[in-house]
Amino acid sequence: MKYLAAQYQGNQKLQLVEKEIPILGEQDVLIRIAAATICGTDFKIIEGNFPAEPPVVIGHEFSGYVEEVGSGVKSVRPNDLVTIEPHIFCGLCKYCRIGKEHLCANKKGFGVRLDGGFAEYCVIPEKTVYKIPDYMSSSVAALTENVGCCIHGIERAKIDIGDHVAILGGGFAGIVLAELARMNGAGQVYIIEPNSYRLAEAKKRGFLTIDPTIENVADNLLRATHGLGADVVIEAAGRIETARQAMQLICKGGTILFFGVVPPNEFMEFSPNDIFLKELTVLGSHINPYSHYKALEIIENLNLESLITARFNLEQIEDAFIYAKSGRGFKVAVYPHGVPI
Incomplete structure (x- = not known):
């Protein structure tokens, strides 16, 4: 046939x-x-x-x-x-x-x-x-597959109760990551996104938002986190610009998670001394190992x-x-x- x-x-x-x-x-x-x-x-x-x-x-x-x-x-x-x-x-x-x-x-x-x-x-x-x-x-x-990937990313990031979590990118994955971060006890979740439609959805769901087209992202986030930066920064846009920005937003002892798929021909520079002095954890998150079943269990609660x-x-x-x-x-x-x- x-x-x-x-x-x-x-x-x-x-x-x-x-x-x-x-x-x-x-x-x-x-x-x-x-x-x-x-x-x-x-x-x-x-x-x-x-x-x-x-x-x-x-x-x-x-x-x-x-x-x-x-x-x-x-x-x-x-x-x-x-x-x-x-x-x-x-x-x-x-x-x-x-x-x-x-x-x-x-x-x-x-x-x-x-x-x-x-x-x-x-x-x-x-x-x-x-x-x-x-x-x-x-x-x-x-x-379900996409939600499973997000669950794996959140499990990798090891979000603690009360953490400030900044998500660069407010598309579908960014919204799901934000919902899961909140479920895991994050104190505040910030979504950084230039698209006004997506920002409106993030606000409707109760997340704090920053529009990088009209606001200074680093200044706003530092102000909201008492000058410290976010405990967890998740790059969910898959763009080299936001990947670079993640290093500017993280606090001492924080975790950066690269979740978005940045094109393989894109590169960024960073100072290893920053990772050393701040004791940063830098992670990747690839697909959805052993999380598809979990996604089916939680997906009803994600609207x-x-x-x-x-x-x-x-x-x-x-x-x-x-x-x-x-x-x-x-x-x-x-x-x-x-x-x-």
């Missing part, structure tokens, strides 16, 4: 193509994709700033209904609504064998090196398929439906990417079988 898919062809080209559904293995699940959301990584793949293996159907944040299962599948059955943890690990390299599978030397990702979610159908191994609770919509279920601000059919994939890049909202969802009424 043939199906429609948005395939990255390389050379910054995304194209709608017809593909043939592969034969299912014993542990495979055929998913009729209900919703897939656009991530910043998808842009970076198309721009050539993120390693992918074209031709490949992109999209790694998605949910769908089980259409068919292999003979050995036991955890899901046809018509179940499921979400996908989109990574396959080799199980044999050093990192897999010391409990750090997400750093696997031979990792493959659906939507990056394996066909992903901007398609009518996708075949996924059972071990990466999660049945979702009945109360959750397919649109919110598609966001994410309101952050899906535009919806498109699969045939409108180019328009969906144009809208997402405009920054007029938060998450853009693509529905391969039609936008729900």
Whole structure:
């Protein structure tokens, strides 16, 4: 059976193509994709700033209904609504064998090196398929992978009760990181974001905001933190400018978390003496190890439906990417079988 898919062809080209559904293995699940959301990584793949293996159907944040299962599948059955943890690990390299599978030397990702979610159908191994609770919509279920990444980042940052947390970037991930930081006991959460629409959402959720287009970020944050700086600074914009700024906002003994995906050809200078004198902790956060399950447990409390601000059919994939890049909202969802009424 043939199906429609948005395939990255390389050379910054995304194209709608017809593909043939592969034969299912014993542990495979055929998913009729209900919703897939656009991530910043998808842009970076198309721009050539993120390693992918074209031709490949992109999209790694998605949910769908089980259409068919292999003979050995036991955890899901046809018509179940499921979400996908989109990574396959080799199980044999050093990192897999010391409990750090997400750093696997031979990792493959659906939507990056394996066909992903901007398609009518996708075949996924059972071990990466999660049945979702009945109360959750397919649109919110598609966001589980992103929420799992945010949970991993917050766990890495080790936020303490009463901490001042500054988040550079108030997009979808920035808002989720802020919500999780507050759940973990942060005393104040500051979102630094130039987009007025996103700032308004952050304010509505009760976060303190700084608009870098009209305010001096460092001065405002120092004033709010009694001249000390933030205990935790999270770079969530994926921009070299905000990565540099993180070093200016951190207090002594603080933690800087690089969460956003800064293009690999971008570099910054810093003084090792600053890290030495301030006893800083500088961390990265990569994907979502062992946090997809946790994301399903907490996602209901994050009020994410309101952050899906535009919806498109699969045939409108180019328009969906144009809208997402405009920054007029938060998450853009693509529905391969039609936008729900």
